[in-house]
Amino acid sequence: MKYIKYINNLIKEKYPVQLEFHQAVKEVTESLEPILKKYNKYEQNAILERLVIPDREIFFRVTWVDDDGKIQVNRGCRIEFNSAIGPYKGGLRFHPSVNPGIIKFLGFEQIFKNALTTLAMGGGKGGSDFDPKGKSDGEVMRFCQAFMNELYRHIGAHTDVPAGDIGVGGREIGYLYGQYRKLTNRFDGVLTGKALNWGGSLVRTEATGYGCVYFAQNMLKEKGEDLEGKICTVSGSGNVAIYTIEKLQQLGAIPVTISDSKGMIYDKNGIDLALLKEIKEVKRLSLEAYAKEKKNAQYTPVSKYKDGINPVWHVPCFAAFPSATQNELNLKDAKALLKNGCKCVSEGANMPSTIDAVHEFINAKICYGPGKAANAGGVAVSGLEMAQNASMTPWTFEYTDKRLYQIMEDIFNNASQTAKEFNAEGNLVVGANIAGFRKVADSMIDQGVL
Numbered sequence: 001m002k003y004i005k006y007i008n009n010l011i012k013e014k015y016p017v018q019l020e021f022h023q024a025v026k027e028v029t030e031s032l033e034p035i036l037k038k039y040n041k042y043e044q045n046a047i048l049e050r051l052v053i054p055d056r057e058i059f060f061r062v063t064w065v066d067d068d069g070k071i072q073v074n075r076g077c078r079i080e081f082n083s084a085i086g087p088y089k090g091g092l093r094f095h096p097s098v099n100p101g102i103i104k105f106l107g108f109e110q111i112f113k114n115a116l117t118t119l120a121m122g123g124g125k126g127g128s129d130f131d132p133k134g135k136s137d138g139e140v141m142r143f144c145q146a147f148m149n150e151l152y153r154h155i156g157a158h159t160d161v162p163a164g165d166i167g168v169g170g171r172e173i174g175y176l177y178g179q180y181r182k183l184t185n186r187f188d189g190v191l192t193g194k195a196l197n198w199g200g201s202l203v204r205t206e207a208t209g210y211g212c213v214y215f216a217q218n219m220l221k222e223k224g225e226d227l228e229g230k231i232c233t234v235s236g237s238g239n240v241a242i243y244t245i246e247k248l249q250q251l252g253a254i255p256v257t258i259s260d261s262k263g264m265i266y267d268k269n270g271i272d273l274a275l276l277k278e279i280k281e282v283k284r285l286s287l288e289a290y291a292k293e294k295k296n297a298q299y300t301p302v303s304k305y306k307d308g309i310n311p312v313w314h315v316p317c318f319a320a321f322p323s324a325t326q327n328e329l330n331l332k333d334a335k336a337l338l339k340n341g342c343k344c345v346s347e348g349a350n351m352p353s354t355i356d357a358v359h360e361f362i363n364a365k366i367c368y369g370p371g372k373a374a375n376a377g378g379v380a381v382s383g384l385e386m387a388q389n390a391s392m393t394p395w396t397f398e399y400t401d402k403r404l405y406q407i408m409e410d411i412f413n414n415a416s417q418t419a420k421e422f423n424a425e426g427n428l429v430v431g432a433n434i435a436g437f438r439k440v441a442d443s444m445i446d447q448g449v450l
Contacts, residue, residue, distance in 0.1 A: 003036060004029045007048045014053075018101030020326060020351070024108050025052055027355055031433040034422035045449075047441045054081045054107065055088075057100070060150040062128060064142045066135075076147050078126035078154055078162070081107040084443040087158055088124030089114055089379060091165030094172065098127045105326070106165075106350055110379070112436030113372040116411045119383035124160055126151070132167050133284075144175035152180050157188040157389070163382050164193040166325070169239065170205070189389030192382035201385035202397040203404055204378075208348060209243025209323070210401070211377015211408045212369075213251065216319060216346035218412040219367035219428075225343065228252035233317040234271075235259045235310065236324035237280050237287060240348040240375070244321050245271050257312045259324060262286045263301040264311050267294060309333065316340040323348030331356040338364050347371035362427055373411050373432040380407045 011018075011025050029048065036042055062074045077100065080088045090110040093103070103125050111123030128147060132140050154160060164173055173193045180190055187199075194200035203210070213227070220226055230253050234241050237258045245255045254270045265271070265287050272294060279289045291299035300311055313320065313333035320342050322329050326349065334357035337345070344367040347353065351371055353361070361368040381404055388394055395403075411432070418438075419431030444450075 001033050001036065003043050003048070004033060007052060010049070011052055015101065015104070018104060020105040021101045021108065023327075023355060024105040024351060027351070027358070027429070028108070028112065028433050028437070031430045032437055034424065034430070035434050035438065038422075041445065042441055045445050047444060050444065051082060051111065051440070052108070054079050054104070055083065056080050058154055059100075062130065062143065062146045062150065064139075064146040066139050072143075074128050074130040074143070076126070076128040076150060077103055078151060078160070079103050079107045079124060080154070080160055081123040081125075082111045082440060082444075083122035084440050084447060085115060086120035086122050087156075088160035089121035089163070089382065090123060090125040091127075091163045092168045092172075092176075093125070093127035093165040094130045094132055094167030095127070096129050096131045098129045102326070103127055109350055109372050111440055112433060113376045114379055114383075115436040115439040116373060116414065116432060117376050117380045117383060117407055118410060119380065121161075121379065121383050124162075125165075126162060127165065127168075130167075132172065137171070140172060141175045144172055145179040148176050148179035148183065151176075152183045155180075155190055157190050157386070161189065161382070161386060162191055163379070164239075166238065169193075170195060189386050192385045194385070196394075199385075199389050201381055201388055201400060202395065203400040204381045204385055205239065206243040206246065207381035207404060208240045208375050208378030209245070210247045211380065211404055212240070212244050212321060212323070212346050212348040212374050213247040214377065214405050214408040215369045215374040215412055216321070216344055216367070217251070218409055219346070219369055220319075220344055222416070223367065226251075227319060230254065230318035231256055231316065232319045232321060233257045233312055233315050234321045234323055234348075235312045235328060235352075236322075236349065237276065238323075240378075241321075241323040242273070242276060242280065244323055244348050245273055245276070248321075249273060253319070255321075256317070257315055258287060258290075259310065259312050260287050261302070262288065263299055265290050265297050265299055266311075266315060267297040269296065313337050314340070317342055319344040319346065321346055321348050322352035324352065325349055326351045327354050329353045329357050331360060333357065334360040338366070343367060345369065346374045348375050350375065358429060362429065365426060368428060369412075370429045370432055372436065373415050373428060376411055377404055377408055380404060
């Protein structure tokens with residue numbers, strides 16, 4: 001379609017080195033062809049041109065002092081993409097790999113993910129190339145305070161509501177919120193992922209992992225399957241992976257893998273969740289420590305990965321949960337999963353599968369849950385946290401978890417029904433992208449040329 005080709009070329013011309021952003025735009029726009037052909041109002045109103053270029057891109061220097069008294073300098077940013085259905089909403093990522101292309105792909109994905117939740121949230125993302133690993137609490141605090149000294153001008157409970165992401169957990173959110181409160185003299189719901197004592201929500205920590213499993217449950221239920229007793233593979237060992245494993249175990253599944261930047265664990269008897277939490281949430285150690293405690297667990301360091309291939313995806317399994325980072329699962333990995341009998345892939349990370357891998361899953365007609373649908377649980381409970389903050393009323397774990405399950409079920413049903421509407425039954429990539437796009441695009445048309 002000429003319109004789609006024009007948009008993808010436009011992005012490459014305007015942002016020539018932002019490859020992750022190119023990939024995200026291509027994946028979305030190509031799946032929108034059925035709705036763009038059926039309704040010319042979207043091209044007439046230049047909706048795609050307006051969606052792929054953010055409302056604003058904010059870049060700033062972050063200057064802080066380390067424990068040795070040396071001045072350190074990092075880059076920070078916040079990219080506010082679209083607020084047609086609610087305030088900008090999306091996480092902050094602190095990681096050395098952060099660059100404008102990665103933040104823009106994440107922010108672009110967030111537009112559609114947030115729309116799918118049915119909650120009033122627009123799309124945005126931000127972060128810094130700061131690496132919290134190996135830093136003392138004091139260094140992390142001073143960096144977060146310096147970061148917020150610039151960011152606070154651009155955010156607010158009804159303007160832009162950041163949350164956590166890779167490298168930004170409860171500790172970082174606490175330091176960021178404390179500095180925001182000091183600078184503005186306001187106590188409002190401007191950040192989500194807060195501690196329970198000062199406005200946080202139960203289930204927020206677990207939300208992305210739980211939601212990813214709930215989405216898989218719904219995909220499998222439609223085919224008369226379930227997860228009980230099934231072998232599952234999970235990548236990553238951060239918040240998403242940990243609580244994916246927790247929910248899988250609660251449902252009687254057997255997750256057998258975890259990974260981090262240094263290597264991968266295969267524990268054929270099932271991951272020891274208590275040990276994993278102690279190593280990653282308390283001690284903040286690498287998975288080498290897991291292997292030392294569990295002698296029967298097999299540890300493979302990154303240096304021994306063959307041809308750069310992540311061995312997580314070459315372990316036979318019934319269901320796979322990519323929960324680490326973007327493009328961690330390529331075409332070779334997808335073929336290995338299918339060859340080894342994988343029947344379900346539910347993405348806990350943002351865009352963890354390459355486009356070729358996605359096509360492989362769709363063509364194989366397995367249950368495939370794309371990230372913008374399957375990992376929407378985190379931002380869904382962030383939206384529920386915003387609702388609790390607005391009413392100054394906390395909800396119980398059971399009530400919030402029930403709301404999360406219902407949201408994930410609704411996302412699946414919406415994506416599934418939309419796919420059928422546009423003659424793509426079973427293709428949840430098409431269904432999720434069109435469903436999210438339609439809600440945002442129609443809202444933009446309603447509000448005029450902005």
